[in-house]
Amino acid sequence: MTTTTGPPSRTRTMLWGITLRCARCGSGHLFRRYFVMRAECPRCGLHFEREQGYWTGSLACNMIATGGLFAIIFVAVLVLTLPDIPVIPVLAVTLPIMAFGPIVFYPFSKTIWVAIDRAYLQRLDPNERFDERL
Ligand SMILES: [Zn+2]
Numbered sequence: 001m002t003t004t005t006g007p008p009s010r011t012r013t014m015l016w017g018i019t020l021r022c023a024r025c026g027s028g029h030l031f032r033r034y035f036v037m038r039a040e041c042p043r044c045g046l047h048f049e050r051e052q053g054y055w056t057g058s059l060a061c062n063m064i065a066t067g068g069l070f071a072i073i074f075v076a077v078l079v080l081t082l083p084d085i086p087v088i089p090v091l092a093v094t095l096p097i098m099a100f101g102p103i104v105f106y107p108f109s110k111t112i113w114v115a116i117d118r119a120y121l122q123r124l125d126p127n128e129r130f131d132e133r134l
């Protein structure tokens with residue numbers, strides 16, 4: 001599937017990120033364990049952590065996804081049930097989302113962040129980019 005020439009499209013890169021695949025080659029198996037991502041892609045050798053603090057973007061992705069899911073559910077329930085808001089059921093659904101959502105979404109946030117970085121923030125090989133700065 002990676003026989004195309006040139007870098008993959010932004011859409012393909014983002015789809016690979018959403019499905020826990022390498023943003024450069026589409027290979028899977030990027031995690032040794034649920035919370036342990038490999039330093040490089042096992043197929044193409046893409047080094048994921050480009051610089052210190054790189055994963056801050058992953059943290060932002062995780063917070064946006066979890067907070068967004070919470071907000072959508074919370075507002076939908078409020079709109080659908082006004083004026084008699086079922087507080088206990090709303091808490092029973094939204095609190096676990098806020099507690100466990102970041103854990104469930106953790107690996108996805110990392111691969112999605114790598115995909116965003118490659119698709120929108122830089123279109124070159126990260127090592128080549130650093131070489132150009134030197
Ligand atoms: Zn790869």
